[in-house]
Amino acid sequence: MMTIFHFEFMRNAFLAATLVAALGGVTGFFLIQRGMTFAGHALPGIGFAGAAGAVWLGFSPLAGLVVFTLAGAGGIAKLKGDPRERDLHIGMILVTALALGLLFLSLYPGFAEPAYAILFGSLLGISQGETQVMALGSLALGLFFVFAFRPLLFASFDPQAAGARGVPTRTLGAALLVVTALVVALCAPITGTLLVFTLLVAPAAIATRLTASPLKAVLLSVALAEVLVWTALTLAYFWNSVPGFFVAALAFLVYLAVRLVEAYRHRRVK
Amino acid sequence: MTSFWTSALFWNAVAGATAAALAAGAAGFFLSLRALAFTGEALTDIGFAGASGAALAGVNPLAGMAGFSLLAVLGLGSLNDRLKGRDIETGIVLSFALGLGVLFLNLSTQSGASHASWGLGLLFGSLASITTGSVILAGVFCVVSLTVLALLFRPLLFASMDPILAQSRGVPVKALALGFLLILALAASVTLLVVGALLTSALLIAPATAALNFFRRPYQALAASLLFAVGIAWVGLAAAFFVPMGHIPASFFMAILSAGLYFASLPARSQRRRDTVRCQHSREVTPQE
Amino acid sequence: MEQTPSPPILEFLNAGIQLGGQVIQNGITFSLYPGQFVAVLGPNGAGKSTLLKLVLGLLKPTSGEIRLFGAPPRTGNRRIGYTPQFSSLEASLTLRARDIVGFGLDGHRWGMALPNKIRTAKISQALEEVDGLHLAEASFSELSGGERQRLLIAQALLSDPELLLLDEPLASLDLSHAQEMVALVDRIRRTRGTAVLFVTHDVNPVLPCLDKVLYLAGGQSTLGTVQDVITTDNLSRLYGSRVEVLQSEGRLFVLGVDT
Numbered sequence: 001m002m003t004i005f006h007f008e009f010m011r012n013a014f015l016a017a018t019l020v021a022a023l024g025g026v027t028g029f030f031l032i033q034r035g036m037t038f039a040g041h042a043l044p045g046i047g048f049a050g051a052a053g054a055v056w057l058g059f060s061p062l063a064g065l066v067v068f069t070l071a072g073a074g075g076i077a078k079l080k081g082d083p084r085e086r087d088l089h090i091g092m093i094l095v096t097a098l099a100l101g102l103l104f105l106s107l108y109p110g111f112a113e114p115a116y117a118i119l120f121g122s123l124l125g126i127s128q129g130e131t132q133v134m135a136l137g138s139l140a141l142g143l144f145f146v147f148a149f150r151p152l153l154f155a156s157f158d159p160q161a162a163g164a165r166g167v168p169t170r171t172l173g174a175a176l177l178v179v180t181a182l183v184v185a186l187c188a189p190i191t192g193t194l195l196v197f198t199l200l201v202a203p204a205a206i207a208t209r210l211t212a213s214p215l216k217a218v219l220l221s222v223a224l225a226e227v228l229v230w231t232a233l234t235l236a237y238f239w240n241s242v243p244g245f246f247v248a249a250l251a252f253l254v255y256l257a258v259r260l261v262e263a264y265r266h267r268r269v270k
Numbered sequence: 271m272t273s274f275w276t277s278a279l280f281w282n283a284v285a286g287a288t289a290a291a292l293a294a295g296a297a298g299f300f301l302s303l304r305a306l307a308f309t310g311e312a313l314t315d316i317g318f319a320g321a322s323g324a325a326l327a328g329v330n331p332l333a334g335m336a337g338f339s340l341l342a343v344l345g346l347g348s349l350n351d352r353l354k355g356r357d358i359e360t361g362i363v364l365s366f367a368l369g370l371g372v373l374f375l376n377l378s379t380q381s382g383a384s385h386a387s388w389g390l391g392l393l394f395g396s397l398a399s400i401t402t403g404s405v406i407l408a409g410v411f412c413v414v415s416l417t418v419l420a421l422l423f424r425p426l427l428f429a430s431m432d433p434i435l436a437q438s439r440g441v442p443v444k445a446l447a448l449g450f451l452l453i454l455a456l457a458a459s460v461t462l463l464v465v466g467a468l469l470t471s472a473l474l475i476a477p478a479t480a481a482l483n484f485f486r487r488p489y490q491a492l493a494a495s496l497l498f499a500v501g502i503a504w505v506g507l508a509a510a511f512f513v514p515m516g517h518i519p520a521s522f523f524m525a526i527l528s529a530g531l532y533f534a535s536l537p538a539r540s541q542r543r544r545d546t547v548r549c550q551h552s553r554e555v556t557p558q559e
Numbered sequence: 560m561e562q563t564p565s566p567p568i569l570e571f572l573n574a575g576i577q578l579g580g581q582v583i584q585n586g587i588t589f590s591l592y593p594g595q596f597v598a599v600l601g602p603n604g605a606g607k608s609t610l611l612k613l614v615l616g617l618l619k620p621t622s623g624e625i626r627l628f629g630a631p632p633r634t635g636n637r638r639i640g641y642t643p644q645f646s647s648l649e650a651s652l653t654l655r656a657r658d659i660v661g662f663g664l665d666g667h668r669w670g671m672a673l674p675n676k677i678r679t680a681k682i683s684q685a686l687e688e689v690d691g692l693h694l695a696e697a698s699f700s701e702l703s704g705g706e707r708q709r710l711l712i713a714q715a716l717l718s719d720p721e722l723l724l725l726d727e728p729l730a731s732l733d734l735s736h737a738q739e740m741v742a743l744v745d746r747i748r749r750t751r752g753t754a755v756l757f758v759t760h761d762v763n764p765v766l767p768c769l770d771k772v773l774y775l776a777g778g779q780s781t782l783g784t785v786q787d788v789i790t791t792d793n794l795s796r797l798y799g800s801r802v803e804v805l806q807s808e809g810r811l812f813v814l815g816v817d818t
């Protein structure tokens with residue numbers, strides 16, 4: 001079992017995954033509370049375009065990811081209108097970004113391997129240097145959550161009351177988007193942009209079904225995210241496959257189990 | 271350039287793109303009215319898993335897509351009759367389907383049978399390499415979608431507007447919802463074949479939403495949706511053949527055109543809102559939802 | 560009770576209502592005669608909207624019997640017109656008002672419709688009957704609450720109903736618009752001889768044209784004139800707690816309950 005950790009790339013992957021899973025668990029909780037999960041779906045796609053562009057121009061794909069997800073978050077933060085209309089706008093921005101990603105892939109002479117790694121995720125996704133960057137980034141984002149936890153919670157549950165009490169709700173909403181963008185960029189090399197959404201939303205969705213207390217839900221969400229990524233990385237290592245699939249499949253199974261238990265209990269109460 | 275006009279490859283691409291545009295334009299009209307955009311996306315991701323699975327098993331990808339998404343509609347529809355909105359539930363199913371697709375792709379690249387560029391075709395469209403078999407199947411799906419939607423047109427429109435009122439008038443609302451999702455699965459599969467799993471909203475959502483922004487008569491909006499979709503497909507295809515910059519896929523041009531059309535239609539929507547406000551002769555309290 | 564020569568168009572015979580697995584009314588009995596205007600009153604959750612769904616045939620009574628035109632209710636009955644509450648309307652409807660109203664004529668038919676002068680004329684006539692012809696080309700989603708309500712009534716009139724079921728048509732209207740709406744419904748009933756079941760929170764706007772009140776509360780119901788039903792004694796009995804009815808300047812106020 002411990003042979004996994006003989007390889008430096010596995011140590012890097014585990015360290016990075018542990019950090020981003022914790023962040024993803026917290027971020028997802030707030031995305032769900034604020035009805036912003038669609039942004040969590042769109043930002044990875046936008047990030048992929050950035051990674052493909054960076055590969056085409058000869059930069060690090062991680063840099064392209066960060067630049068594009070941040071720009072995307074800025075754009076989404078500026079959108080107004082009712083949630084449905086906003087999601088349609090986001091959807092069309094996503095289509096534009098993905099089309100650009102496709103363009104960059106087509107313009108790249110030959111096979112753009114690093115861009116595909118970002119799309120599908122990989123165990124080999126992270127180098128030693130990148131792990132250090134990710135550790136620092138995760139620490140900063142973690143501090144943001146510790147610092148802003150209560151106002152963020154207040155603004156999510158009752159924006160009007162929070163606004164009246166002087167909580168800068170708009171700024172916090174934009175800040176959450178920026179944080180989501182960075183978390184997406186950190187998750188993507190491991191799970192792949194196609195499946196970042198699962199890591200962001202599934203643990204929090206399961207946790208909020210199991211407990212009503214916000215703090216418990218956040219802690220449970222983080223714990224679930226950790227278990228998910230560790231199991232997924234281990235399975236991916238032994239079966240020589242993509243970790244993203246295992247994250248999505250495990251999350252789906254746990255969610256399904258929770259729903260079935262709920263349905264069973266509901267029927268018994270009746 | 272003349273060889274294109276006579277090559278089977280070119281005409282296959284034209285026929286496939288047209289079939290996809292017509293099916294997506296019609297299904298998208300109701301998708302947009304019923305606010306099911308996210309469901310449409312989930313279905314394409316399920317179709318993606320079906321296609322990659324089919325490739326692994328050596329079946330026609332379009333048949334795999336349609337089979338998978340039809341099964342998914344039946345399964346989800348019976349589990350939960352409100353397969354609707356941007357539910358987190360839909361999102362989790364969507365992720366699982368994508369994950370499955372990625373796994374199948376990974377397995378088939380490992381088995382050496384295919385190349386990763388083939389996976390790229392599933393995600394971003396494979397119009398350039400569409401086979402005659404797929405084109406025929408796409409045509410059949412297109413005809414079935416259009417026929418059924420024409421037959422269901424009025425009751426489906428009624429049920430999309432107000433399900434309870436429609437039900438009270440004897441419209442079988444639940445059966446219609448399931449029937450529509452089945453047609454959507456077919457339309458989404460053909461669209462996926464042409465523009466790829468990641469870009470389906472280019473044909474499925476943008477033309478219909480823009481049409482509904484420009485026109486408020488149902489038949490006009492439907493016609494506009496079909497025209498926009500076919501226009502995007504043809505112009506995109508032409509651009510891919512004539513823009514002299516290497517091999518840029520047609521789905522890139524289609525996606526850019528559709529996003530452009532969508533954003534260009536937004537002023538028409540807000541303009542109409544202003545007109546209506548101006549023509550209201552009395553000030554009344556608007557309902558609070 | 561005065562004797563009416565024609566048979567009742569709607570009868571509830573000890574009908575029970577269930578909502579979300581809970582019995583909320585265990586035996587409603589009343590009769591509705593042609594041309595009558597009856598307000599359905601009661602607190603939230605008493606089963607007012609559910610009662611309409613029973614008449615529409617969307618739900619079945621848990622006990623007892625309902626007879627509509629002498630037969631059990633069924634969906635698709637063109638002899639009743641129905642307007643739902645706003646909340647059930649899909650909000651983002653950008654279609655024309657005229658097309659929404661047209662559903663009342665042929666929304667349930669299969670296939671697509673061809674342009675048709677008679678159809679257009681019928682829709683225009685129904686719109687005129689609710690003073691809404693000027694709204695015909697507007698987009699439904701951008702209309703005000705009162706305007707939408709009038710269009711829904713036009714839609715309900717298109718099948719020439721003998722019974723109109725109106726679910727909270729006064730919700731979100733201010734007092735003067737509520738009075739306009741009531742006057743409109745009263746005019747339709749007088750010119751067409753249509754019976755009306757009118758669900759509302761507040762009895763005051765409908766007082767001028769009421770024949771009877773059906774009051775649902777505390778799992779029980781009474782039908783009668785306003786003077787008989789809305790009294791301190793009767794409502795206290797229904798609610799099972801002390802309720803005060805006050806009368807002031809021709810308006811009725813029920814104190815001690817949330818309506």
